[in-house]
Amino acid sequence: MTFLDTLFSQIDLFILILLRISGYVLASPIWGRQEVQKIFKVCFCIYFAYIMILTGKAQLVTPTIGIGQFFLVCILETFKGVLVGYISSIFFSIFLIAGQIIDMHIGFQMGGILDRNYGVKVSQTAKLLNITSLIVFLRLNGHLQLIKIMSNSYTVNQIGSGINFDSLYNIVVSSFSFAVVIALKIALPVILIVLFVNVILGTLVKFVPQLNIFAVGIPLKIVVGLFSIIFLIEPFIKYLDFIFNHLFDVLTQLYT
Numbered sequence: 296m297t298f299l300d301t302l303f304s305q306i307d308l309f310i311l312i313l314l315r316i317s318g319y320v321l322a323s324p325i326w327g328r329q330e331v332q333k334i335f336k337v338c339f340c341i342y343f344a345y346i347m348i349l350t351g352k353a354q355l356v357t358p359t360i361g362i363g364q365f366f367l368v369c370i371l372e373t374f375k376g377v378l379v380g381y382i383s384s385i386f387f388s389i390f391l392i393a394g395q396i397i398d399m400h401i402g403f404q405m406g407g408i409l410d411r412n413y414g415v416k417v418s419q420t421a422k423l424l425n426i427t428s429l430i431v432f433l434r435l436n437g438h439l440q441l442i443k444i445m446s447n448s449y450t451v452n453q454i455g456s457g458i459n460f461d462s463l464y465n466i467v468v469s470s471f472s473f474a475v476v477i478a479l480k481i482a483l484p485v486i487l488i489v490l491f492v493n494v495i496l497g498t499l500v501k502f503v504p505q506l507n508i509f510a511v512g513i514p515l516k517i518v519v520g521l522f523s524i525i526f527l528i529e530p531f532i533k534y535l536d537f538i539f540n541h542l543f544d545v546l547t548q549l550y551t
Contacts, residue, residue: 305348307355308353308454309348311353311355311368311454312343312353312449313344314369314376315375315376315449315454316344316445318374318376318378318379319445320376320380321377321380322377322379322380322381322383323379324383325437325438326438327380343445347446347449352447353454354449354453356453356454368454371455371458372455379445379549382466382542382546382549383546385467385471385474386474386539387429388474390424390478391421391424391425392478393424393477393478394417394418394419394420394422394423394424394425394482395417395418396478396486397420397486397520398420399418400482400489400516401521402513402516403418403419403420403520420524424531427531427532427535428535428538431539437543440543444547448550451550452550458550463549466545466548470545473541484523484527488519488520489516489519489523492512492516493512496515
C-alpha cells in the first residue's frame with residue numbers, strides 16, 4: 296500500500312494525529328524554535344503522523360463520528376499537543392528566570408537582548424543558561440525522549456479520549472512551583488556571594504568614609520559575579536540531568 300493509499304483510507308485519523316503533534320511542535324521550546332525551518336516542522340509532523348498510522352499505535356476511541364463531533368475532537372487533540380509543549384516551556388523557563396535573577400544582582404540587567412523564541416528581552420546570563428541547557432538536552436537525546444513520549448501518548452490517551460482536568464491542574468501548578476524553586480536554587484549561590492561582597496563593601500565604607508563606593512563596588516560586583524557564574528557552570532550542567540528527568544516524568548504522567 297502506497298503512502299497516498301494509506302493516507303486516504305484513514306484520512307480522519309491522520310488529521311487528528313497530525314493536529315496533536317502539530318500543536319506540540321508549535322508550542323515546544325525545542326521543535327518550535329525560530330531557528331528550526333518551517334518546512335522541517337511540516338515534514339516532521341506529516342511523517343510522524345504517517346508512522347503512527349503504520350504502527351497502529353493511534354486509534355480512535357469511537358470508530359465512527361459525525362462532522363460536528365469530528366471538529367470538537369480536532370480542537371481537543373490540538374489542545375493535547377499544545378499542552379505538552381506548554382509544560383516543556385515551563386521547565387525551560389527555569390533557566391531564563393535564574394539568569395534574570397543573577398543579572399539583577401550583579402548589574403547585567405540593563406544589558407539584555409531580545410529572544411525571538413520567547414518574544415521578550417532576556418539578560419546575558421539567562422541567554423547563556425538557556426543555550427547551555429539546550430545543548431545538554433540535545434546531548435542527552437532529550438529530543439528523542441520527547442518524541443517517544445508523544446508516540447506513547449497516543450496509546451495512553453487515545454484519539455478522542457477526554458482529559459482529567461483535576462489532574463491537569465495539579466500538574467501545571469506543581470510544574471510552576473518546581474520551576475520557581477529550582478530557578479531560585481540555581482541563582483542562590485551567586486546571590487549569596489554578591490551579598491557577601493556587599494557586606495564587605497559596607498564595612499569598608501564604615502571604616503574608610505572617603506572610599507568611592509560606586510567606583511569600586513559596581514566593577515567588583517561584576518567581576519565577582521562573572522567568576523561565580525564560571526565556577527557554577529559545571530555543577531549547573533550536572534543539575535540539568537535532574538531537571539530534565541523530572542520533565543520527562545511529568546510529561547509521562549500528563550495523560551495517565
